Amino acid sequence: MRLSRLALATTKETPADAEIVSHQLMLRAGMIRRLGAGLYTWSPLGMRVLRKVEAIIRAEMAAIDALEILMPAVQPAELWQESGRWQAMGPLMLRMTDRAEREYCFGPTHEEVVTDYIKRDVRSYKQLPLTVYQIQTKFRDEIRPRFGLMRAREFIMKDAYSFHMDDAGLDHEYQAMRGAYAKILDRMGLDYRVVAADSGAIGGAKSEEFHVLAHSGEDELAVASEGGYAANIEAAVTRAGDGPRGAPGAALKKIDTPGVTTIAGLAEHLKVPESATAKAIVVMGESGDPVLLMLRGDHMLNAIKAEQLPGIATPLTMADEATIREHFGAGPGSLGPVNATVEVIADHALANVADMVVGANYDGAHFTGFNWGRDHPEPRFADLRNIVAGDTSPDGQGTIDILRGIEVGHVFQLGDKYSRALNLTVLNESGAEVVPQMGCYGFGVSRVVAAAIEQCHDDAGIVWPAAIAPFELVIVPIKADKSQAVRDACETLYSELKAAGVDVAYDDRGLRPGPMFADAELIGIPHRIVVSDRGLEAGRLEYKGRADTENSDVAHDIDAIRDKIGHR
Amino acid sequence: MRLSRLALATTKETPADAEIVSHQLMLRAGMIRRLGAGLYTWSPLGMRVLRKVEAIIRAEMAAIDALEILMPAVQPAELWQESGRWQAMGPLMLRMTDRAEREYCFGPTHEEVVTDYIKRDVRSYKQLPLTVYQIQTKFRDEIRPRFGLMRAREFIMKDAYSFHMDDAGLDHEYQAMRGAYAKILDRMGLDYRVVAADSGAIGGAKSEEFHVLAHSGEDELAVASEGGYAANIEAAVTRAGDGPRGAPGAALKKIDTPGVTTIAGLAEHLKVPESATAKAIVVMGESGDPVLLMLRGDHMLNAIKAEQLPGIATPLTMADEATIREHFGAGPGSLGPVNATVEVIADHALANVADMVVGANYDGAHFTGFNWGRDHPEPRFADLRNIVAGDTSPDGQGTIDILRGIEVGHVFQLGDKYSRALNLTVLNESGAEVVPQMGCYGFGVSRVVAAAIEQCHDDAGIVWPAAIAPFELVIVPIKADKSQAVRDACETLYSELKAAGVDVAYDDRGLRPGPMFADAELIGIPHRIVVSDRGLEAGRLEYKGRADTENSDVAHDIDAIRDKIGHR
Known part of the structure; x- marks a missing residue:
């Protein structure tokens, strides 16, 4: 193309409101222009990249016999009410009312609509398995739209849905789609990782995410040096402390720690490493009573893991100071298991630790020489923490490194959540009605363009991989x-x-x-x-x-x- | 493709709720499935047709150097308030409010958004002319969505917009786009007509429509047998009566016509052709007083023409019976110009007619032998009627035939309506600020698929032209x-x-x-x-x-x- 005809609109200045490099460079290169909060127009230059990305996706979808369809953006409320998500989606879903006073949303995703679509024509096991996909505009009313296309409200997504007679069929297609996503990113020339993921609000059993690696990535990925283990830090499993617990070597001793309310301050005060201390976090239990969570001082609570424990309130809720004082007689910064009257759950990294430093449930005091069993009954141990760099991989092979990534794809085994809610059944070979198993597979089309720029740029601008260059x-x-x-x-x-x-x-x-x-x-x-x-x-x-x-x-x-x- | 992998879903039964053949056949062939009122999912089979249509459109847009962009579906209210259309669009526009209580619409068209987009980067005459287009999903909240994709609420449109320094530039691009639309329909193998059109609510000077011919078409097209004149019947110009008016040949005579309130009844009663009678229609004037419109008995009022006359209220409003009785002393069915106290506007086909039959402003009575000038002052003559088959073409070449068509494209010379409202200016060669001239050009992507089926089918199903067959x-x-x-x-x-x-x-x-x-x-x-x-x-x-x-x-x-x- 002759560039005189492309209406290029480049600028030297970095736009003040663009925080990350992909947003800055897409604006400077004139690939996108802002219409409103989280709303962008793709310019002729931007479209050249977008169309190449779409073509790669379509080719790889065709290669696994996924069929392209196109569902409406505007979706009737009734289907979402049937699945129970009309309320659950909350303000993230943009809602509207038509001239006949019927309620609709601008589809943030299409599980309900695709299940309804399949229900109209699929009656028999002979019609399954079946995988359909679309490349379509979605809207999510983010609280804080930002980072340009990375967290836009209106965006383009490739979403695919598969339907199966059984788990084995679902798993087969899941693997095929996983392979297709890998090929798409390979063809785009991007460095990425596939990691185990939390299934989150969408429901279902197994899920994995595809992350384009970039320093600016919002997600932390735990990747093992050997053996292939990789997981989003939200979902990464940690190992219990290795080996048996040592015998108590010190007596429980109360010490004054005036003004010390942080682990860093405590370690400094006692001249011990943070890992020799234990931190206390008080969350609300399902019963309404608080629950004391104990972690090694240098570890971070993983809220998703905590929330999934039996007895813990959902969503995870921190106890307020009044509740803490009522139950512990002390404030945050001096809490511990000694004489605690609430349930104690300890991260399993603490299972084999002897002679810990813990809070004394007395403002300005801690205990040294704390030992489970002797100074407090053995607690419930559980995986409560974020994995950290240097941890042994959960499968015991190699050590963990933490990378940063931008999620561009997500593959889910949904099971029968939506097919059951929307009464999709098909007849099996014996003529019995079966609720199909479903998979869903999202790929962020506009987002991967931004992610590619986050990974591939230098001081002068974008350094496109050839396959998706304009x-x-x-x-x-x-x-x-x-x-x-x-x-x-x-x-x-x-x-x-x-x-x-x-x-x-x-x-x-x-x-x-x-x-x-x-x-x-x-x-x-x-x-x-x-x-x-x-x-x-x-x-x-x-x-x-x-x-x-x-x-x-x-x-x-x-x-x-x-x-x-x-x-x- | 192997059809076993296409998830074909054909049916023999004609769906009860599908009124027209394209809707019936798209459902029977399994090209689309209904999600809700005016909302359809395109199946894998339907997508094959849709993608071929899109590819033809993209190729012809590229051939005239139109640049593809993609604007958001969700549009901020502010831009529509600036153009004055936020109110004017009424309930046809689907509106919504985001979590921050800001108002938006699901774009029914993009004149405001594209003008805002161009405003951000175009500063100089050197950057013009510029034509951008998108293939994008739109929503119009039709009162009565029906006929499947023909009058769906959510639909796919190719909309193009051009910007120019002057009228000549606009006209040049308008002709180029007109040529591209003709090529698109030629390549699709469809029989179509390009007709002059009313510019309607979108504003602007010149506009033409592209209609795919089909018996089921909602529009009537006036097409001349010679000389190339063609216009939507809404916009087709009629000729004044040929030749000079004959001298009055009969005296004005009041006759009893008891129970006769229609032109058909009057012609029957008097044993004269309907064309020898004149019909009276009372509409409201801008002043609040009614205005009497007179047409030849066999002619139909063209509401768009009447509404555009000076002194007539907009939108065209028929006078109610009470108002009519107050001003005429008689009811509809017996009205005429004799002794009328309101303004009279007569269709120019009546200008050279002598000895007419008109209502007597007396229930159950008419006059024969009515002559302008003698029995009522010469009225204002104007083009008030719909053209009819057999009329001489407005340019005097050949006679008019009336065809039925489905509008699939519309090209407009908008002038500066939107560029002025949204303060788009560019600097000309002398450094002076100029408001660019704009053109806009719509093509119904999903609609042309339905239109093709209306034109190309038989009892067994669809008979696709090869270029857009699945x-x-x-x-x-x-x-x-x-x-x-x-x-x-x-x-x-x-x-x-x-x-x-x-x-x-x-x-x-x-x-x-x-x-x-x-x-x-x-x-x-x-x-x-x-x-x-x-x-x-x-x-x-x-x-x-x-x-x-x-x-x-x-x-x-x-x-x-x-x-x-x-x-x-």
């Missing part, structure tokens, strides 16, 4: 206004590269070299060919790969260029 | 379960046709021939090849074009088949 190559003429030879060479090169199937841009805007180079780097075109009189005289063109630090030469020859850019 | 050709095996030769021949044929670039379906569902033939006809595949043992033994395959009445033979040879179906 153009593969840009031809930049030097002093075209003064040289017929340069203009002719560019035109010929442009035609020949197009004919060879290269997605080529020709910068015919008549700018000086500096701005042309800057734009090519900002919008991230992988390959640049500079055409100048001096080069032409020598039969050479100047080449620079977007990630290269130096220019190099290439013969003024279409085949030489194709070799150089690996386009064959 | 498949070009279907291979139907006979007794495949009993013949390895048939199975092998089908597989080979399937592979070879795919390799040759034919969009081929292979009916591998293991059904009997009858149901396979019926499905192929219902879903409208243009070409059918039947593979049987008997044919294979003779080296022949059986061919039938979808519109053919008889089968024919084709050699068992890939090139022979490609010749037969015109695929080269």
Whole structure:
């Protein structure tokens, strides 16, 4: 394409309201423009990337026989009431009322609608398994839309749904979709990890997330150095303390710790490592009484794990100070199990620790030499904490590293949650009615564009992987206004590269070299060919790969260029 | 594609709630499924058609350098308030309020949003002209959604917008877009007409509509037998009566017409043609007084023309009986100009008519021998009526025929209505601020699919034009379960046709021939090849074009088949 016809709108200034680099660069490159909070228009330049991403997704969906459909964005409330999510979705769901006073939402996801759709035509086991998908616009009314497309309210998603006669069928398709997602990200040239995930509000049994690795990623991923274990830190399982507990080596001793209310302060005060202390967190139990959670001083509570324990209130609720004082006789910062009158649950990393430092349930005092069994009955032990770097992997193979990622895909085994709620049944081979098993599989189409930029950029701009770049190559003429030879060479090169199937841009805007180079780097075109009189005289063109630090030469020859850019 | 993998869901029964043939056939073929009032899901089969339509549109937009963008569906109220349409759109616009209590609509169109988008980056005449388009989901909360995709609430539209420094630039792009729309419909193989249109509520000067011809079309089109005049009947201009008015030949005579209140009844009573009578219609004027409109008895009032006359209230409002009796002393059915105390506007077809029959403003009485000038002052003459078949074309060339059409495209010269309302200005060559001229161009993507079916069907189902058929050709095996030769021949044929670039379906569902033939006809595949043992033994395959009445033979040879179906 001739860049003069693309309505490029690049800027040098970093927009003040853009916090992360993908948002900044998409605005600076003119890929998107803001319409309102969490609402963006894709420009012609942005669309070139979006369409390439969509094409890769469609090809990989077709490769696993997933069928494309298109469901409405506007969804009747009735279906959501049947599944119980009309209330559960809360203000995240944008609701509306039509002229006949019927309620609808702008679909944040399509489990209900797709189940209703399948129900209309699928009656027999012979029609299953069946996987459908769509690439469609969704809306989630985020409390704080930000980061551009990363957390936009209106966004584009590829959502797929599969229906099966049994768990084995579901698992088979789940693996196929998992493979397709991996291929999609491979083809896009992105570095990613597949991690075990918490199934969260959507329900269901097994689920995994696909994360594009980036320093700015909102999610922390626990990845083992060996054996392949990988999980979102929300879901990463920790191991119980290794080996048997040592015998108590010290007496329980109350010490004054005036003004010490943090673990860091306590460790400092006692000159012990934080790991020798234990922290106390008081949450509300289902019964209405508080529950004391104990963790090693250097560990962090994992709220999702705590919430899933029997007896703990959902959603996880911290006890307020009045409740704590009523039950413990002391405030937060001095709490512990000694003489506690509430249930105690301890993280299993504390199971084999002797001689701990714990709060004394007395403001400004702690105990040293605390031992389970002797100073408090053995508590319930459970996995309560976030995994940390250096932990042994849950499967015992290698150690854990913590990476940061941006979630771009999520595959779920839903089971029969929605098929049962919406009364989807099919007849099996014996003529009996069976509730199908369902899988659902989301892929963030607009988000993966932003994630790719988070992973692939430098100070000059975006460094697109070739498969999703707006153009593969840009031809930049030097002093075209003064040289017929340069203009002719560019035109010929442009035609020949197009004919060879290269997605080529020709910068015919008549700018000086500096701005042309800057734009090519900002919008991230992988390959640049500079055409100048001096080069032409020598039969050479100047080449620079977007990630290269130096220019190099290439013969003024279409085949030489194709070799150089690996386009064959 | 193997049809066993397409999740086809055809039915023989015509759905009771589907009134028109495209709705019936899309449901029977399983192209769409209803989610709610005016809300439809596109099935895998339907998507194949939709994607082909979209691809043709994208190619023709690219050919005129229109740039694809994608704007949000959810639009802030503020922009619509700026243009004045937040109120004007009324209940047709689906509105919603987000968690921060801000108002939005689900965009029924995008003039405001695109003008805001252009405003952000376009500053100089050097950046114009510029044409952008999107293929996007829109919502219009129709009072009575019906006819399936023909009048759905949620639908897919291609909407384009162009921006220009002056009228000449706008007109140039308007013609280019008009040409592109014609090419799109030509490529789709549809019979259509381009007609002059009323610009309606969207505003602006010039506009034309693209109509796919179909007996079921909701619009009437006036098309001249010569000279190319064509207009929507809403906008078709009529000629004044030819030649000078004859001298009065009869005296004004009051006659009793008891119980006669219709033109048909009057003509019958007097044994004269309806065209010798004049009908009276009383509408409200801007001043609040009624206005008497007179038309030839056989002519119909064109409400859009009447509404656009100076002095007439907008929207056009019929006077109620009380108002009529107060001003005329008689009721509807006996009204006329004689002694009328209100303004009289007569259709210009009455300008040269002498000796008319008119109401006497006296219940149960009419006048014969009414003449303008003698029996009532010369009225204001205007074009007030619908054009009718047999009328001379407004340009005097040929006569008018009335066709029925389905509007699938509309091109508008908007002028500066939106650019001015939203304060879009650019600097011209002299550095002065200029308000750009705008064009807008809509094409109904989902609607054209339904329109194609209205035009192209028979008793057995859809008869797709090849360019938008879900498949070009279907291979139907006979007794495949009993013949390895048939199975092998089908597989080979399937592979070879795919390799040759034919969009081929292979009916591998293991059904009997009858149901396979019926499905192929219902879903409208243009070409059918039947593979049987008997044919294979003779080296022949059986061919039938979808519109053919008889089968024919084709050699068992890939090139022979490609010749037969015109695929080269």
